[in-house]
Amino acid sequence: MPELPEVETVVRSVRPHLVGKRIVAADLTSPHVTPGNRGALAKRLVGRTIQSVTRRGKFIQIALDAGFLTVHLGMTGKLLISGAVETHTYGVFTLDDGVLLYHDPRQFGTIEWSPQVHPRVARLGPEPLEITLEEFRARLKRKTKMKSLLLNQTFLAGVGNIYADESLFAAGIHPLASAEKLSKVRAEKLWAAIRGILAHSIELGGSSISDYVDAEGKKGWFQVEHRVYGRDGEACAQCGGPIRKTLVAQRGTHFCPVCQKR
């Protein structure tokens, strides 16, 4: 589900319900989502006050008056500020005013506490909406395929499968194109495409592919703007030829063989 625009949307929707609230109870029930001693984690959280909720890459950082609660939604994670406890609800945070639920059928997501900024967050590359063109170009100097590089969170933080495919299409770059051989002009096109697409998606509340919703249960609408992702066999919006789907870096990769050159 969640790439940068979806996580940003979740953060914006959950923030006003959390900041300033105190955690009075935490019920954690998945060894995958909350590895280690869950009882000890719950105990550590009780009594803490939430100071801020921010996004870094695809991570949600909840700053407490002692340490950080870092949430990654994995493929199917959801944070909800209301609703019932269901089969795949693996976190229930009772607040002095309200509740925060974590729901994650596949349990690829994680909720972890750390005294400082989480090491997984510390390792992330720059934010795509903040990086300068100069720095972006400098970071392209790697012997790898563009699709793989865009998925690498140490290159840029927050781009996933959907936005990698959409950005490459918008810039007219083949997913297998070599990163280090990208021309100056095409590098700038890609830099601008990533920014434009992520920003536009945030405006539309992200992409709701299967059942993605924000913390208040609202769907996003950027999926209707997808030009290649999930459009295998459909006509390309630019040339009318068929969009193709292949496998790159073990991930389904959608592109237009006519509009995207290596």
Add this chain to the structure above:
DNA sequence: GACGATGTTGGCAC
């Protein structure tokens, strides 16, 4: 019912 695919990441072998 079996099989393959799904928005993510990490570990392993090479």
Add this chain to the structure above:
DNA sequence: GGTGCCAACATCGT
């Protein structure tokens, strides 16, 4: 530092 492959897990479509 790369790539390729597999792993975690549940659900849905063919």
